[in-house]
Amino acid sequence: MIREPLIFELSDQEKSAFSWPPLDVPARKELLAKLPLRGEIDDFPQVSEPEVVRHFHRLSRTNYSVDEGFYPLGSCTMKFNPKVNEKIATLAGFTEGHPFLPEDLVQGNLRVLKWMEDLLSEITGMAAFTLQPAAGAQGELTGMMLIRAYLESQGDPRKYVLIPDSAHGTNPSSAHLCGYRVIEIKSNQQGTVDLDALRTAMNKEVAALMITNPNTLGIFESDICEIADIVHQQGGFLYMDGANMNALVGRFRPGDNGVDVIHLNLHKTFSTPHGGGGPGSGPVGVTKKLEPFLPVPVIVQEEDKFRLDFNRPHSIGRVRSFYGNFLVVVKALAYILALGSEGLKEVSEIAVLNANYIRRSLEGIYHLQYSTPTLHECVFSDKHQKKYGVNNLDIAKRLIDFGLHPPTVSFPLTVHGALMIEPTETESKRDLDMFIQAMKRIADEAVHQPELLKEAPHSTYVRRLDETRAARQPVLRWRPEPEEEK
Amino acid sequence: MKYISLSRQDIKEMMKVIGISHPEELFTPIPEKIRHPGPLKVPGPLSEPELIQLFQDIAHHQNNFASFNSFLGGGAYPHFIPAAVDYLSTRGEFVSPYTPYQPEVSQGTLQVIFEFQTLICQLTGMDIANASLYDGASGAAEAVLMANRITRRPKVILAASLHPQYRQTIKTYCQNIGLIIEEISYNEEGRIDLTSLEQMVDDQTAAVVVQSPNYFGVVEEWGPVFKLGRQKGALGIAVIAEALSLALLQPPGAEGADVVTGEAQSFGLPLAYGGPYLGFMACRQEFIRQFPGRIAGETRDVNGQRGYVLTLSTREQHIRRERATSNICTNQAWCALRATIYLELLGRRGLRELAQQNFYKANYLQEELVRIPGVSLRFQGPVFNEFVIQLPVAPARLEPYFRENKIIPGLTLEEDYPELKNCLLLCATEVHPKETLDRLVNVLTEAIARVKEKGGQE
Numbered sequence: 024m025i026r027e028p029l030i031f032e033l034s035d036q037e038k039s040a041f042s043w044p045p046l047d048v049p050a051r052k053e054l055l056a057k058l059p060l061r062g063e064i065d066d067f068p069q070v071s072e073p074e075v076v077r078h079f080h081r082l083s084r085t086n087y088s089v090d091e092g093f094y095p096l097g098s099c100t101m102k103f104n105p106k107v108n109e110k111i112a113t114l115a116g117f118t119e120g121h122p123f124l125p126e127d128l129v130q131g132n133l134r135v136l137k138w139m140e141d142l143l144s145e146i147t148g149m150a151a152f153t154l155q156p157a158a159g160a161q162g163e164l165t166g167m168m169l170i171r172a173y174l175e176s177q178g179d180p181r182k183y184v185l186i187p188d189s190a191h192g193t194n195p196s197s198a199h200l201c202g203y204r205v206i207e208i209k210s211n212q213q214g215t216v217d218l219d220a221l222r223t224a225m226n227k228e229v230a231a232l233m234i235t236n237p238n239t240l241g242i243f244e245s246d247i248c249e250i251a252d253i254v255h256q257q258g259g260f261l262y263m264d265g266a267n268m269n270a271l272v273g274r275f276r277p278g279d280n281g282v283d284v285i286h287l288n289l290h291k292t293f294s295t296p297h298g299g300g301g302p303g304s305g306p307v308g309v310t311k312k313l314e315p316f317l318p319v320p321v322i323v324q325e326e327d328k329f330r331l332d333f334n335r336p337h338s339i340g341r342v343r344s345f346y347g348n349f350l351v352v353v354k355a356l357a358y359i360l361a362l363g364s365e366g367l368k369e370v371s372e373i374a375v376l377n378a379n380y381i382r383r384s385l386e387g388i389y390h391l392q393y394s395t396p397t398l399h400e401c402v403f404s405d406k407h408q409k410k411y412g413v414n415n416l417d418i419a420k421r422l423i424d425f426g427l428h429p430p431t432v433s434f435p436l437t438v439h440g441a442l443m444i445e446p447t448e449t450e451s452k453r454d455l456d457m458f459i460q461a462m463k464r465i466a467d468e469a470v471h472q473p474e475l476l477k478e479a480p481h482s483t484y485v486r487r488l489d490e491t492r493a494a495r496q497p498v499l500r501w502r503p504e505p506e507e508e509k
Numbered sequence: 510m511k512y513i514s515l516s517r518q519d520i521k522e523m524m525k526v527i528g529i530s531h532p533e534e535l536f537t538p539i540p541e542k543i544r545h546p547g548p549l550k551v552p553g554p555l556s557e558p559e560l561i562q563l564f565q566d567i568a569h570h571q572n573n574f575a576s577f578n579s580f581l582g583g584g585a586y587p588h589f590i591p592a593a594v595d596y597l598s599t600r601g602e603f604v605s606p607y608t609p610y611q612p613e614v615s616q617g618t619l620q621v622i623f624e625f626q627t628l629i630c631q632l633t634g635m636d637i638a639n640a641s642l643y644d645g646a647s648g649a650a651e652a653v654l655m656a657n658r659i660t661r662r663p664k665v666i667l668a669a670s671l672h673p674q675y676r677q678t679i680k681t682y683c684q685n686i687g688l689i690i691e692e693i694s695y696n697e698e699g700r701i702d703l704t705s706l707e708q709m710v711d712d713q714t715a716a717v718v719v720q721s722p723n724y725f726g727v728v729e730e731w732g733p734v735f736k737l738g739r740q741k742g743a744l745g746i747a748v749i750a751e752a753l754s755l756a757l758l759q760p761p762g763a764e765g766a767d768v769v770t771g772e773a774q775s776f777g778l779p780l781a782y783g784g785p786y787l788g789f790m791a792c793r794q795e796f797i798r799q800f801p802g803r804i805a806g807e808t809r810d811v812n813g814q815r816g817y818v819l820t821l822s823t824r825e826q827h828i829r830r831e832r833a834t835s836n837i838c839t840n841q842a843w844c845a846l847r848a849t850i851y852l853e854l855l856g857r858r859g860l861r862e863l864a865q866q867n868f869y870k871a872n873y874l875q876e877e878l879v880r881i882p883g884v885s886l887r888f889q890g891p892v893f894n895e896f897v898i899q900l901p902v903a904p905a906r907l908e909p910y911f912r913e914n915k916i917i918p919g920l921t922l923e924e925d926y927p928e929l930k931n932c933l934l935l936c937a938t939e940v941h942p943k944e945t946l947d948r949l950v951n952v953l954t955e956a957i958a959r960v961k962e963k964g965g966q967e
Contacts, residue, residue: 026814030624030853041591041859046866047943048873055868057891058728059759064631067857075854076593082621083602087614090601099607103512107557109599116568121581122783123920124574131571132782145550157643157784158839160826171685180685196826196836200654202685205831243538274536276545290839294512298843299618300608300640300803302785318681340681344584344646344674344772345783357560361511363553369510376515376532380523396538423614433610433827451514452523478811483613485816490612493808493820497797499637500627 027081030068031501040072066503085484086299087428093454095381097400097431097443098191098239100269100291105361108294108354117353122345126330133329136346137322139356140306146359146367147265147285148278149308153317154347159266161342162286162305163197163233165318168339169284169309170231170260171201172316176337181230181259187216189239189435194264203230210437214240214393216250225257231284235264236277239435239443241378241397243270251281260284268292269447270375270399273368283310293355304351318342373448374399377455381444384459388466392438399447405440408469413476415440418465420487421479425461511554578945579917580874582895582936583724584645584672584750585783586775588863589939591854594777598847608803608839612818613810618842619817622805625849632755633747633769634762635791639802640819641845642788642837645772649675649718649748650682651801651835652770652790656716656744657688658799658834664689664713666743668701670723672750673925679718688715699727699888699897706737714743716768721747721761722754725934726871726895727888731764744768752776752789754893757864768792777851778844787844798824801835863939867894870937870946877950878935883957887932895936897922902960903931910956916949 070078087094094101111117120129140152156162167184174180184198187208195205206224211217216234225232232254236244244250251261260283269292271277277285289295289304297303309317319338320331331346362370375398382391382401390406405415419429419442431443446455468475480486515523524530536544555563569575579587597603602617609615609622622640629638642648649672653665665683667676669692680690693709696702701719710717717738721729735745747761749771761769774786792800806820826833855863871894879886883901900907904921911918919935926932937946 027620029620029627031627036857039856039858040593040854041856043859043862043866043939046869048869048946050865050869051872054872054891055865058757058868058893059730060757061759061763063861064756064857067628067631067860068853069856069858070853072593072854075850076597078853079597079603079621079850080600082617083597083600084617085614085620086602086606086617087611088602088605089607090605094607096607096610101607104605105512107560109604111560111564111568113595114564114568116565116572116575118779118781119587120572120574120782121579121587121780121917122585123581123583124579124782124917128574128577128917129572129782131567131569134567134571142551148545157647157841158837160836160838161643161647164836168681168685192825192827192830192833193836193838195831196829196833199831199833200682200686200836202687245538245540248543271539273547273549274544275539279545280543288839296604296843297607297839298604298841299606299615299621299846300842301643301839302841302844303839319677340684341674341677342647342681343644343678343784344672344786345644347783348785349782350785353564357564359551360553360555360563361557361560362551363555364547364549364551366511366554367549367551368547369513372532373513373515375535376520376523376527379527379535383527396535398535398538419611420613423611428614429611431610449512449514452516452519454514455523480613484616485613485814486810486812488612488810488816488818489808490818490820493806493818494823497821498807499623499804499820500630501623 025081027078029501030070030078031066033070033074034068036069038069038071040070040075092426093450093458094428095430095444095446095458096428097445098266100445100447102294102447103449104294104296105358108357111357112350112353117350130329133322135353135356137324137329139352142359143287143306143308146272147308148276149285150311151314151317152306152308154306154352155318155342156305156307157343157348158301158303159286159288159305160193160197162307163193164200165342166262166284166286166307167198167201169313169316172339173313174230181228183229185224185229185232187234189437190233190235191239191264194233198233213395214242215244218246218249221250221253225253225259227257229257229259231260231262233262233264235267237267237270237398240393240402241400242395243398247280266291267399270371272371273364274371278310284313289351289355294358295351295354302348302351304348370448377446377448377450380455381446381459385462388463389442400443400445402438403442404438408466409440411469411473413469413473415442417476417479418442421465421476422461423480424482427458427461577915577917580919580935580937580949581917583920583934584772585780586751586936587780587938587940588775590777593854594847594850597850603846604843609819612816616816619805621846621849623807623817625845626805628849628852629789629791632760633791634760635769636794637797638789638791639800639804641841642790642802643841644786644788645750646675646678648770648788648790650679652746652768653679653683653716653718655768655799655801656746659796660715660744662713662715663687664691665715666691666693666709666717668693668719668723670695670699670725671718671720671748672724675748698890699725700729700890701734703733706734710738710741710743712741714741716744716746718746718748720750722751722893722895725888725897726892727890728758728893731761731766735765751894753864753867756860757868773848776848778847785841785844787841787848799834800824802837803840867938870941871896874937874946878953881954881957894938895934897932897934900931900933901957904933906960907956910952910959914952916952918949
C-alpha cells in the first residue's frame with residue numbers, strides 16, 4: 024500500500040493549488056506597515072491541487088466508516104446517515120445565513136430550530152428544549168447548570184451529584200465542572216441502580232441523580248419511577264443521559280416518568296453523521312420548572328412569526344456562541360420528518376431486535392456478566408477467552424481483519440474486559456450474520472491460534488500501534504528534519 | 510420501512526433465534542404502565558422529494574436574505590470556499606466514522622488531526638494544539654478553566670473588547686466554581702487600557718484574556734498586555750475570532766501568550782447561521798497536562814511504520830472522570846478536516862494574499878465611509894477586516910433606506926456596549942467586490958442626507 028506522507032513532506036514553495044483574483048481596491052502598503060506584521064509562516068505547506076486531492080483521497084481510504092460497513096460501537100449508535108439530509112444541509116439558504124442577520128430575513132432558520140425543539144419535546148415528553156449545546160457532554164454540563172441555577176434560586180445549590188458506577192465518564196466530569204462533588208452509586212446484581220444504595224445516598228445535600236437509561240449495559244432501569252420518587256422526595260432532580268434514546272423512541276417518554284432534565288445526541292439517535300469526532304449536537308430538554316433557566320437566546324413563536332428572546336432574567340447565560348450546531352439540527356429534523364411517528368417507533372423496535380439477535384447468537388460463546396434482558400445493546404466480556412491469554416482488545420483488533428468495526432472495549436467499567444455491541448436498526452441480517460460468524464470464528468481462534476489475535480489486525484494500513492510510546496514520548500506535531508533547518 | 514434493511518422473512522428468522530413471536534416482547538423490561546400509548550404527534554413520513562421540497566421552501570422562501578449584501582462580521586465571517594474543500598470533506602470515509610478509537614482503521618482521520626494540530630501551531634506560534642473544541646466561545650471558557658487549574662488563582666481579567674458572547678460563555682462556565690471575573694475597559698484607540706490593567710492584575714489573577722483583532726476589529730498589542738500579567742504570575746490568554754488574521758499579524762506565541770484559543774470558521778466553514786464552527790486551542794509545552802480536549806500523536810506500529818493515535822488520554826474524562834481537564838468528548842473533527850483541506854489548498858502564499866486583500870478591502874471601505882459628512886471612525890487603532898464607525902443619526906432611522914437597497918450594513922453595538930451609541934461594526938472580506946463596497950458608501954451617503962432633510966432627533 025502507498026504510504027501517504029504528511030502534507031508538509033510534499034511541500035515545495037514553487038507549487039500552488041489556489042490563486043485569488045487581483046485586488047480591486049488600492050493596496051495601501053503604508054497602512055499595512057502600521058500593523059504588527061508577521062514574517063512568512065515557517066514550513067507552512069505549499070502544494071498543487073492534484074496533490075491535495077490525492078492526499079485526502081488516499082487518507083480517506085485508510086478510514087473505516089459506517090458508509091463502508093457494520094460499526095457496532097456500543098453507546099455510540101452508529102446508524103446509517105441518510106444522504107438526503109446531507110443534501111438538505113447544503114442548501115444555500117441554510118449555509119449562507121450570517122447568525123446576526125435580522126430575524127425577519129431568517130424566519131426559515133428560526134422555524135427549523137423551533138420546530139425541532141417542539142418535536143424533541145413531543146418525543147421525550149419534556150416541556151421545552153434548548154438546541155444550543157454542541158455535543159452530548161456540553162448538553163450534560165448545560166443540564167446540570169440548569170438544576171444548579173434552580174436550586175440556587177431556592178437558596179441552596181446543594182453539594183453532591185449521584186452517578187451510577189456504569190455511567191459514561193462525561194457524567195462525573197460534567198457534574199464536577201458544575202461545582203458538584205460526585206458520589207458513585209454501585210449497581211446491583213442485575214446491573215441496574217440499587218434502590219437501597221440510592222435511598223442511603225440520597226439526602227437534602229444531593230442536587231441530582233444522573234442516570235443513563237437504558238444504562239450502559241443496555242438494561243432498562245425498570246424502577247425509573249421509583250428512582251425518580253426517591254430523588255424527588257429529597258428535593259433533588261433526576262437527570263437522564265439520553266445517549267441511548269435509540270432504544271426508547273416512540274415507546275417511553277422520560278418526561279412523563281419523572282425525568283427532569285435530559286440531553287439527547289442528535290449524532291446518535293437522530294442519524295446525523297459523526298464526522299470522525301463531531302460536529303455533534305446535544306439538545307437539552309427540561310420540565311416546566313426549569314424552563315426559565317434555559318440558555319439565551321430562546322426562540323419564541325408569536326402566531327406565525329419567530330423571534331429570538333434575550334430577555335430571560337433567570338437564564339444560566341450562554342454555553343457557546345450563536346444558536347448551536349444549526350446544520351446538524353437541519354439534518355436531524357429532516358430525519359425525524361422522513362420517518363414520522365410510525366418510522367420512529369420502528370427505529371427502536373428493530374434496534375432492539377438486532378441487538379437481541381446478536382446477544383442470543385453469541386451467548387455461551389462469549390461471557391455475559393448479567394442475564395438481565397437488554398434492549399438496544401449487549402455487553403459481553405472476554406472472560407472465556409482470558410484463559411487462553413486473549414483479551415477484549417485482541418478480539419476487537421481481530422474483528423478488523425474480517426472487515427468489521429470492533430465494538431466498544433473500554434467501557435463500561437463495571438464489566439471487566441467488556442465488548443459492548445450496539446448494532447442499530449439500519450443493519451441487514453447479512454451484516455449481522457457476518458459479525459456473528461466472525462465473532463464465533465474469533466472465539467475458536469482464541470483457543471487454537473491465540474497469537475493470530477494477539478498480533479491482529481493483519482490486514483490494515485498500519486498494524487497495531489504503540490500507544491504507550493505515543494503517550495510517553497509525545498510527538499504532537501510535525502517539525503522539519505534537523506538537516507532541513509539550515 | 511425507511512433506512513431499515515430487514516425483510517419480513519429476516520425478522521421472522523431472527524425472532525425464531527431469539528425465541529419470541531413478536532419484537533414487542535423484547536420491550537417487556539419497560540413496564541406496561543409507563544409505556545407511551547402513542548402515536549407520537551410527529552408529521553410524516555415524508556418521501557425524499559417531499560423533504561427536498563419542504564426544506565427548499567424553508568431555506569429559500571421563508572429565509573429571504575439571499576438578495577441582500579451583508580457587511581456583518583463580529584465572530585462569523587463570509588469567505589470564499591474552494592471547490593475541493595466540499596468535494597473532499599464530503600467523502601463518506603470522512604463524514605461517517607466515529608471518533609478514532611480504533612487507530613488501525615482511522616489513520617485518515619488521525620493524520621488529518623495531526624496535520625491540523627501542526628497548522629494551528631504554525632499559525633499561532635505555539636508548541637502544541639489540540640484536535641478542536643466546539644467553537645471560539647467555549648474555547649475561551651476552556652482556556653480560562655485551564656488557567657485556573659494551572660495557577661490555582663481565582664480571578665480572571667477579560668478585555669471588554671473580547672467578543673460579548675465569548676464573555677457570556679466564560680461567565681456561564683465559571684459561575685459555579687467560584688471564579689471571579691473582572692472586565693477591563695478599552696481606550697480611545699479601541700485597545701485594552703494598559704494603565705487600568707496594571708492596577709487590576711494582582712497575585713490572585715489567573716489570567717488576562719485579550720482578543721485580537723478585538724470585537725471592534727482593532728489589532729491589540731499583545732506583548733505589553735501579557736508582560737504586565739506575567740509580572741504578577743498571571744497567564745496570557747490570546748483569543749482570535751477571525752483566524753485569518755493569523756496569516757498576517759504577529760502570532761500570539763511570539764508575543765508571550767501562554768494559551769491561544771479561538772474560532773476558525775473562516776477556514777473553509779460556511780456561515781451556516783452560527784454553526785457548526787471550529788474552536789481551536791494551542792498552548793506552551795509546559796502546560797500539556799492541563800490541556801483540554803482530544804490530541805493526536807505520532808507513534809509506530811509493530812512493524813515500525815509511522816502511524817497516529819489519540820494520546821495523553823489520562824487527561825480526559827473517560828479515564829480521569831471527574832478529575833479530567835475537560836468534559837469534552839465529541840468535538841468538531843469534521844470541521845477541523847475542512848480547515849485542514851482549506852489551509853493546505855491555499856498554502857502559505859494564498860493565505861497571506863487573502864489576509865492582505867481582506868485588510869485592504871476593509872481599510873478602503875473604512876476610508877470611503879468616513880468621508881461621508883457626519884460619519885466618523887470610532888476607534889483610532891489599526892484594524893484587520895472589521896472596524897467601527899459612528900453615524901450622525903440612529904442606525905434605526907437609516908434602516909428603511911438600507912432595506913430598500915437590500916443592504917445589511919453591519920452590526921449595531923449599543924445592545925452590548927450602551928456607550929457606543931450610533932456605532933456600527935462592519936466587515937469587508939474578499940467576497941465583497943469594490944462595486945459592493947462603493948454601493949454601501951453611496952447608499953449610506955444618501956440615507957444620511959435624506960434622514961437629515963427630514964430633520965428630527967438625531
